[in-house]
Amino acid sequence: MDPKRELTSVDLAALVGELGTYEGAKVDKAYLYGDDLVRLKMRDFDRGRLELVLEVGETKRAHTVSPERVPDAPGRPPQFAMMLRNRLSGADFVGASQYEFDRILEFVFEREDGLTRIIVELFGQGNVAVTDGEYEVIDCLETVRLKSRTVVPGSRYEFPDTRTNPLTVSREAFEREMDDSDTDVVRTLATQLNFGGLYGEEVCTRAGVEKTMDIDDADEEVYERLYEAIERLALDVRNRNFDPRLYIEGGDEGDADGEANEGTDSNAGRVVDVTPFPLEEHAELAAEPYDTFLSALDDYFFRLELADEEEPDPTDQRPDFEAEVAKYERIIEQQEGAIEGFEEEADATRQKAELLYAEYGLVDDILSTVQEARRQDRPWDEIEQRFEEGRERDIEAAEAVVDVDGSEGVVTIELDGKRIDLVARDGLEQNADRLYTEAKRIAEKKEGALAAIEDTREDLEDAKRRRDRWEADDGDDDEDETADEDDDRDWLSEPSVPIRENEPWFDRFRWFHTSDGYLVIGGRNADQNEELVKKYLEPGDKVLHTQAHGGPVTVLKATDPSEASSSEIELPETSIEEAAQFAVSYSSVWKDGRYAGDVYAVDSGQVTKTPESGEYLEKGGFAIRGDRTYYDDTPVGVAVGIQCEPYTRVIGGPPSAVTDQAATVIELEPGRYAQADAAKRLYRQFRERFADESFVRKIASPDRIQHFMPPGGSRIAEE
Template identity: 30%
Template sequence: MKEEMSSVDIRYIVQELKEEIVGARVDKVYHEGNEVRIKLHKAGEGRKDLIIEAGKRIHLTSYIKESPQPSSFAMLLRKHLSGSFVDGIEQHDFDRIVKIRIGKFTIIAELFRRGNVILVDENNTIIGAIRYEEFKDRAIKPKLEYKYPPARENPLEVSWDRFVELIKGEDTEIVRALARKLNMGGLYAEEILLRAGIDKKKNVKKLSEDELKVIYEKMKEVFNSPKKPNIVYKEGKMIDVVPIELKWYEGYERVYFETFSQALDEYFGKLTIEKAKEERTRKLEEKKKQLMATLERQERMIKGFEEEARKNQEIGDLIYANYTIIDGILREFSKAVEKFGWNEFKKRLEEGKKQGNKIALLVKNVNPEEDSITIELEGRKIKLYLNRSINDNAELYYEKAKKAKHKLEGAKKAYEELKRKLEQIEKEIEEEEKKIQVKKIEKRKKKWFEKFRWFISSEGFLVIGGKDATTNEIVVRKYMQENDIYCHADIWGAPHVIIKDGQKASERTIFEACQFAVSMSRAWSEGLYSGDAYWVYPEQVKKQAPSGEFLPKGAFMVYGKRNWMHGIPLKLAVGVVKYEGEELVMCGPVDAVKAHTDKYIVIRPGDVKKSELVKRIQKILEKWGYKVPEEDIMAVLPPGEGEIVEVVE
């Protein structure tokens, strides 16, 4: 089973993470053991958690550990990185090393062997690390320059001549030569040779130039394969997670994912939970194992006692069912033994068998030492003591059946007690598993408009607005159409607000959109209680600046008549509304929210920190039966501090 990412995996995940995390803001950093988790927020996309496990993996995760008291390394990372933005991420050469640039600093994730996570400054000087260590050619210690491990060959950049030189310099199987010399690991060496149709065990000295050319071409093909992330299963168990379709795994069950991060997260997330369960319940599982073994032995004993009781009871009954025959055998045989002795009796018995005597043929064994004979009746062997009566013989079997039943009762009681103990152990295991501090954040797939500021007007029109320069640009350029209405607050940096299909709306919706534009602007964070806004038609909004002027990103010019609304109060409401089959937390003008839900919270500019305001709103929503993540509430609220002025239930 795979336990760490390969250089190939890292190449693909880094390409993916460039799209996912570059431009995201660092909210908080957590550290425990070998793991560092960076909680990020990306405008228009919300929360993203990046997990780095030294020596093993790096990807976005939804499996979140409840972190203990922050470590000194976590505090160091928070001090230097919180509030900064991710500027870039790259793989160092083709090694299992990833560099993440955040502001003036860089996190270096070493994902080979024991691994490490190191923070360096703009001069590549080490500020801190998970662990400090020394090697023969470098050291990980504060104030020292960070040095990379000795470089290894990059199969993506290796020339044909260099490839031949590397491979021909070996005297081993081609699969080993590829894995060692070109830093790709065994799996991808096998895949390349499988696609090339060349025996992996063939010695490199016996390879022709044509065969080497095919291997070289297939190597380039594999490492430039289109991304198709999947988890590979064998007999229902995960055995690998890979970024591309591998011929090597043809015939195996495979589950595909939209992103490599999702595949890695599902794979390593489940491993993390399984390991956490194993660590927390190891002793209890040992007890359970012992109890189950004892329980199995007890089950076998119960079956044995049941069989013994049944068998002896049936033999006792069989003796009485054949009373005349058995009584006659006991009387006649005891007299014969008394008269002739056992040796003569046995001789006469054998002669009787030869002559076909029915009674003699019933006898299967003679035991002079026990003064007994064994006969067979109705397929049952019955031992009879010649010195006892038929009643005494039958009673012997009934007594054995009675003792077996008594033992059976005791065994059943012991079995029930073991079952009770096993159930108790299983409950304890279940309770311990509940304490495992790893939970999976189930992220709802957001609707397209949730990357912007938005609300549904009281008349049912969708209104969207930008959150920053980038989303402002997108709102106007991509989503504004000729039948919409454009609204803007009379303050610099206010969001561009669009009423979709707004030319069919009444003045009521237009007023709500203008109130939204004012409330979502800097006017809120400045503590203003009212502001002005205007609306125009889409054709009046252009990216064309007056001569000699320049329009920055997110800025547009409005030409022609503006339809003004003055003295609009900055007041919004928060509630959970049903829209397109889903329940969504919405923040918008009070009349708009009121039109779609009976319960809502009215807010206005105030002096309560936004994070605290979010928690208060979350508690009220929870009381109403809605479990809304903090980040979802944070995403819809206006910028800056505020206060709750009314709760309508």
């Protein structure tokens, strides 16, 4: 296994307790090594010299180190180090804390002239931000400018949005998170409950639950065992019931009972992990016990650094492209989860605003009652008492009030099972506008996350290109032989289907390849329709659109954007007909439950964004010059399939095009099942068809299937 280079959330939860024993230590000096390692030299009156290192580069850690192991002081201190010295010299260490269950540590230092906070981000790209007592950023190693959050000097530090804390989660919240999942148990614990991979597996092992068990198969007893295992782990962390272990791969087994000495330098293997307590997941590894987690961390990273220095010249070895690709894919998965969370939060906030208007009379009565009482100088306690008396008399307005917070001037009500905070001094319209504004702000966070995910996808594609160039020397013969073998394979019966992923440039649009091999792309919204016409429409392409309102701009590409465009290419009629079926199927025709619609096709040169005099084109709209070719009563038809070669992915489009390109397909027709529900039905059928169910979970989640489904209701054609 690869050595751990980043501390986990569980590690940090254990770490802060031990750091608390150093409260009161004074800071002497601060150092910055390179652009990612901060060292704070301190004096503890009971223990003497104390060294704290904070590293946020490829290795992400925060712990004390033995003075003899600190690196030599760098030359002229950079501006960041000088700023730290100016603010921290002589300051007392007040304490350390973990933000929620995230990989963020906050170190607080106090001096007569005020507080200084050092916030260490041990996730993603990593960062160290220095703020004052009010969280205004003084300086930071990396500036962050996203719509979701900003970390720049002069601004208020913004923590990332909080996620579920598994160490404090209630039983009810635990069950909700599990029920909302569509994958297996261990992945749910790792992502929905934020345990990460290792501790997700550890919880399963301690609970005696099969890790790959599908969440749909987990019953109440399974939930009970898992939650009890989580509670026991949380209790160990809260009570600081630690028994640290440093794990070694290739060393002698049997040290887990404490026979090894702390800090033993073993040449029998290499260090691969360090944990605050023994893990059943590491039962097969040799282990060394330690008295404290801080000393275990110090020794682990010291020995890891020595091992790195002894490694052979990496230029003589194949770079670990798989690890790099896996890292970017993991980041993308996290970013996609954040985007989904923003969508859900924005929808929930808008629904609250709409509920206020739906219950206009009731809400207005509550606000008027509070405002009139305040005008009469009645105290908040008396107002709360009046609502309690009203509930006893079954007054509807009083029954809707669940809390009154006089310190904030907020009344909390419950409508249709949703709790809504009302600013008592404002009217209903102002409270609703505030919620709509908040929903818009959350939606803007999603846009920032989308921009960030595009950057990560570019990094991923760059890693894949470098991997492909490295492997180009393997020759084409093997590739041809593999292709021949793949053509004959029964993918549905394969016990393990190899994953070969590819994220083409057109993946964010609607798309499919015709049975003749031509690419067809369509817009998902007005912005994408605009982009297709402006950026990707070239000579030789065909543009198709439904007569019905609300259809996507559909472009049948004659060439790839990377190739020279040509109007000399004659597109096959079969491809045009499939593109027409695609255009009508992903339009309002399907959404309205109709089975056919009219489509027209024009050459790319007939499409313009310049309207006639006196006319106006909305975003995503375009004007047509010249004659159109009509395809009347084009039938709707969509098939969703799983492709296994040359890439493993979900594909969708007209059945005539998709069927021959996929290992298995399911055809759809307009129906009564909502898009998300229909996607789950397809997901279950695909899992039943493949012997390798884990393959379907990895590449064909319901969300990914939904990506290729038409808008509106659907049903499986054969049902």
